[in-house]
C-alpha cells in the first residue's frame with residue numbers, strides 16, 4: 001500500500017506528539033521531513049528518529065517533491081500563511097487550531113481551500129475524534145436527550161503550567177483566551193447544537209497574575225452565547241486550575257442531559273487516607289487527548305488515501321474563529337456583540353484595510 005509522506009512544521013509541545021504519531025503509530029504514513037525555526041529542535045528530532053530531511057526554512061521544505069502532505073503545528077499566528085503556501089505548492093494540509101487569529105486571513109484560507117478541491121484540508125479540532133465526545137454526539141443524534149438547547153463548557157489549563165503559558169504568550173501571540181482556549185468548545189457547541197452563534201457577551205479578568213492584564217488578555221473568562229436557533233451556550237476558560245487540566249462539557253436537551261468529563265480523573269485509582277478521598281487529575285492536553293490526537297491524524301491520512309474529505313473542514317475553522325473573535329471583541333469593549341453583523345463588518349473592512357484587534 002502507498003505510504004503518505006509527511007513533512008511537519010513546528011516541533012514544540014504538540015508538534016512533537018504529532019510527529020511521533022506520524023513516525024511510529026500510523027502504518028500508512030511516513031515522517032519524511034521536519035521543520036522548525038530552531039535548528040537544535042530539527043537536529044534533535046531528525047537524529048533521534050532517523051528522519052531523512054530537516055529544514056529551518058519552511059519554503060525549502062515545500063520544495064521537496066517527495067512529500068505528499070504538510071502538517072502545521074507552528075504558533076497560531078503562522079497557520080494561515082503556511083496553509084496557503086502549502087496548498088499552492090500542491091500538498092494536502094493538516095493545520096492545528098485555530099485556523100487564524102484574524103477573520104480576513106481565515107477567509108483567505110477558506111478561498112484557498114476552495115481553489116484546491118483535489119487536496120485534503122483538515123483542521124485539528126481533535127475533540128471530535130475523542131471517544132467520549134464521539135459517543136455523546138451519537139447519543140444526541142439518536143435523540144437520547146431530545147432537542148439540545150443548552151451547552152456548558154469548561155476549558156481549564158493547569159495552574160502548574162501558567163509560567164510556561166505566559167512565556168509562550170509573550171513570545172507568540174496566541175489570540176487570547178477565547179481564540180486560543182474556548183475555540184475547541186465553540187466548535188463542539190456548533191457540532192452538537194447544529195447551529196451558528198448569533199450573539200456573544202464575554203467578560204474576564206486577571207485574578208492571580210498581573211501579566212495577563214499587560215497582555216490585554218484574561219486569566220479566567222466566561223462567555224454567554226445565544227445561537228441562531230435560540231440555544232444557549234456558557235463557556236468558561238481559564239489558566240489557573242489548581243487541580244490540573246479540566247475539560248468538561250454538559251449538554252441539556254428537551255428530554256434529558258449528558259455530561260462529558262465532569263470529574264477529570266487521570267485513572268480509576270482512588271486513594272483514601274488521612275487527607276480524605278483523592279483521585280489524580282489529568283496534567284495536560286497531551287495526556288487527556290492522547291487517543292484523539294492519534295485518531296485525527298489517522299483520519300487525515302485515510303482521507304488522502306481514500307480520496308475523501310474529513311468532516312472537520314475549513315468552514316468549521318472560519319465559524320469558530322468568528323465566534324472567538326466576537327468574544328474577544330466583547331471582552332475588550334464590554335459590549336454584547338452581534339456575531340453575524342460582526343462577520344459582515346469584517347468582510348467589508350477586509351476589502352479596504354486589515355482589521356486587527358490588539
Ligand SMILES: NC(=O)c1ccc[n+]([C@@H]2O[C@H](COP(=O)([O-])OP(=O)(O)OC[C@H]3O[C@@H](n4cnc5c(N)ncnc54)[C@H](O)[C@@H]3O)[C@@H](O)[C@H]2O)c1
Pocket residue numbers: 009010011012013014015035036037038041058073074075076077078096097098124125126168180285
Ligand atoms: N489541539 C490542541 O489541543 C492544541 C494544544 C496545544 C497547542 N495547539 C496549537 O498548536 C500550535 C503549536 O502549539 P505548541 O503548544 O506546540 O507551541 P510550542 O511553542 O511548544 O511549539 C511551536 C513550535 O513551532 C516552532 N516555530 C515557531 N515559529 C515558527 C515559524 N515561523 N516557522 C516554523 N516553526 C516555527 C517553534 O520552534 C516550536 O518548535 C498552536 O497553534 C496551538 O494553538 C493545539
